[in-house]
Amino acid sequence: PRYWALIPCAGSGARAGADGPKQYQALAGRPLVAHTLAAFAATPGLAGILVVVAPGDTTLEAQGLAEAVHVADCGGASRAASVSAGLAVLHTLGAQPQDWVLVHDAARCLITPAQIQRLMAACADDAVGGLLAQPLADTLKVGAEGRVSATLERGDKWLAQTPQMFRLAPLQQALQASGPTVTDEASAIEAQGQRPRLVAPEGANFKVTYPDDFALAEAVLKARLA
Ligand code: CTP
Numbered sequence: 558p559r560y561w562a563l564i565p566c567a568g569s570g571a572r573a574g575a576d577g578p579k580q581y582q583a584l585a586g587r588p589l590v591a592h593t594l595a596a597f598a599a600t601p602g603l604a605g606i607l608v609v610v611a612p613g614d615t616t617l618e619a620q621g622l623a624e625a626v627h628v629a630d631c632g633g634a635s636r637a638a639s640v641s642a643g644l645a646v647l648h649t650l651g652a653q654p655q656d657w658v659l660v661h662d663a664a665r666c667l668i669t670p671a672q673i674q675r676l677m678a679a680c681a682d683d684a685v686g687g688l689l690a691q692p693l694a695d696t697l698k699v700g701a702e703g704r705v706s707a708t709l710e711r712g713d714k715w716l717a718q719t720p721q722m723f724r725l726a727p728l729q730q731a732l733q734a735s736g737p738t739v740t741d742e743a744s745a746i747e748a749q750g751q752r753p754r755l756v757a758p759e760g761a762n763f764k765v766t767y768p769d770d771f772a773l774a775e776a777v778l779k780a781r782l783a
């Protein structure tokens with residue numbers, strides 16, 4: 558099977574509070590998503606990279622970022638809708654039902670080729686697939702009416718990241734069954750009774766979500782270059 562990258566890039570970035578979608582904000586001298594795309598372009602073994610943007614969004618072309626990737630402006634109202642639309646486009650690019658698809662958030666711009674390859678290597682012979690995920694560092698509380706109602710054992714808890722790597726046809730079926738509100742691919746696969754593999758990223762791979770995350774991500778990128 559071949560390996561494809563599918564990058565949902567059609568969100569509005571409401572929580573980031575920037576002037577426009579967060580994926581196009583300047584970060585270390587380039588649009589945020591340029592860092593994401595550079596990591597995938599530098600990863601050996603990918604048959605193609607498809608970026609899903611919002612209908613009518615021509616930012617990637619205008620910024621000269623569309624050369625090494627396919628762009629489809631079929632983004633939907635939710636992340637899952639954008640991913641599902643992208644999976645349909647992968648077929649038109651020649652992807653086969655059993656090919657692997659690595660779905661990765663455009664906003665997760667700290668991803669490195671080494672992290673991507675670690676996931677690919679860990680899942681290549683796996684029947685299901687898997688995802689990058691970070692063992693939880695903080696203590697987990699359950700809240701009710703503004704007070705702690707329980708504290709959870711954290712030893713078995715992981716924060717789901719991306720890429721999330723599954724085979725094209727099972728992923729399409731799982732997302733179809735789960736509907737547009739599911740927040741990651743793994744949840745949809747889990748709902749089919751499967752248990753995706755967990756792979757630690759070994760290095761930062763957080764998603765730019767809130768206003769302070771831009772400065773944090775920029776600091777990590779600059780520290781890696783130093
Ligand atoms: N995404 C997408 N289509 C959507 C919503 C999100 O392609 N309808 C993409 C985003 O562009 C991002 C990734 O999915 O790269 C992860 O989503 P998130 O961090 O939630 O981004 P936004 O939805 O843009 O941000 P917010 O939820 O704060 O509005």
Ligand code: MG
Pocket residue numbers: 568636
């Ligand atoms: Mg969102």
